[in-house]
Amino acid sequence: MAEKERKDGYSTIRVPQEFATEIDKLIGKHGFTSRAEIVKEAVRQFLQKYDPHLSMINHNNNGVKIRDIKLNQVADIQITPKGIYCPVCDASNCEHIRFTLMQSDIINIIKKREKKTEI
Ligand SMILES: [Zn+2]
Secondary structure (H helix, E strand, C coil): CCEEECCCCCEEECCCHHHHHHHHHHCCCCCCCCHHHHHHHHHHHHHHHHCCCEEEEEEECCEEEEEECCCCEEEEEEEECCEEEECCCCECCCHHHHHHCCCHHHHHHHHHHHHHHHC
16 A cells, blocks of 8 residues: 555555455445545544554443543543533544444443333
């Protein structure tokens, strides 16, 4: 893979044509609309696996504590019926939240809660 730095916050990475062909097959599936989205998701999962700087400390019905050793902080992710929120990033979509939503325990809690609100 060759890489070129750009000043707009993006880097151009070249992949073999056979990868591009396989990536293109996923466009329009699983909510992906572009090559860039698919590659971003793939790399994000890869980095999480090989650079696990986030870990779940504990969780209760109102939220999840995620330790971030890069920031040396604990993100107190709040899960409410209105949505999910990270006070460290002041955001509802950040790496702490994406990490939170990858934990099977948390997915189960959210699913249970959604069932309760349906009743
Ligand atoms: Zn965050």
